[in-house]
Amino acid sequence: SVHTTGAISITSVSKSFGKHKALDDVSLELAPGSVTVILGPSGSGKSTLLRSINHLERVDAGFIQIDGDYIGYQRRGDKLYELKEHAILRQRINVGYVFQNFNLFPHLTVLENLIEAPIAHRQLTKRDAVTRAGELLDIVGLRHKADAWPRHLSGGQQQRIAIARALMLNPRVMLFDEPTSALDPELVGEVLDVIKKLARSGTTLVIVTHEVGFAREVADNVVFMVDGKIVEQGNSTQVLNNPRHERTKRFLARVL
Ligand code: ADP
Ligand code: MG
Numbered sequence: 001s002v003h004t005t006g007a008i009s010i011t012s013v014s015k016s017f018g019k020h021k022a023l024d025d026v027s028l029e030l031a032p033g034s035v036t037v038i039l040g041p042s043g044s045g046k047s048t049l050l051r052s053i054n055h056l057e058r059v060d061a062g063f064i065q066i067d068g069d070y071i072g073y074q075r076r077g078d079k080l081y082e083l084k085e086h087a088i089l090r091q092r093i094n095v096g097y098v099f100q101n102f103n104l105f106p107h108l109t110v111l112e113n114l115i116e117a118p119i120a121h122r123q124l125t126k127r128d129a130v131t132r133a134g135e136l137l138d139i140v141g142l143r144h145k146a147d148a149w150p151r152h153l154s155g156g157q158q159q160r161i162a163i164a165r166a167l168m169l170n171p172r173v174m175l176f177d178e179p180t181s182a183l184d185p186e187l188v189g190e191v192l193d194v195i196k197k198l199a200r201s202g203t204t205l206v207i208v209t210h211e212v213g214f215a216r217e218v219a220d221n222v223v224f225m226v227d228g229k230i231v232e233q234g235n236s237t238q239v240l241n242n243p244r245h246e247r248t249k250r251f252l253a254r255v256l
Contacts, residue, residue: 224239
């Protein structure tokens, strides 16, 4: 299929925490349906960049667009005005977010974890939410766990549920922040398999991960960050097999 939505455009974005520049003039263009892996040492600004794409961080300079819409802002003339909370929440429907630590609601069953927010926010009827949840549980291979409690699932299963939950409103863009870093090694593969399946579905994916083998296999683009800057970007073969930047070389030598 041909995908026409999910283009991400990041233009000259900077973000400081006190005196520390977490993002320093970052620009990045991601095509609809593309898969991008972000690599970089701890503290290089990867999470801040992902959070900014969803306006969970308000950037100090620059702007981010998804399919031309300014995230967190509305353009009038040549000025950007911050959107009201309800309008920001409406934009966030286009973006699914998956964190390292799953963050499932412990007091809700698997099915309830999926349907709770879309029903509460009146984004789906209960009937549609249950239907959609069933389809997604099939995709992540966990339909048989619909009535289970999160604490009775493995970390890998919990993360697959978190991915299904993030897909409930059919986002154009999915952001993953170290989705396998909290997992026992033997559970990493099942989560990466679900992300690979998604990669073939045409949703634009941006994934912060240290899984270089996965990046090699699945990523269209690989981005390498150091100290809040993108020091290298290109197709996965280029960046992973033939890195130009000294920091990329050293990083790859350590994780490979
Ligand atoms: P990464 O995800 O690559 O490890 P982060 O984006 O989390 O890096 O952090 C980049 C830098 O910004 C780090 O130096 C971190 O300490 C700092 N930082 C991130 N979030 C905050 C915050 N909310 N308050 C203060 N400093 C922060
Ligand atoms: Mg991080």
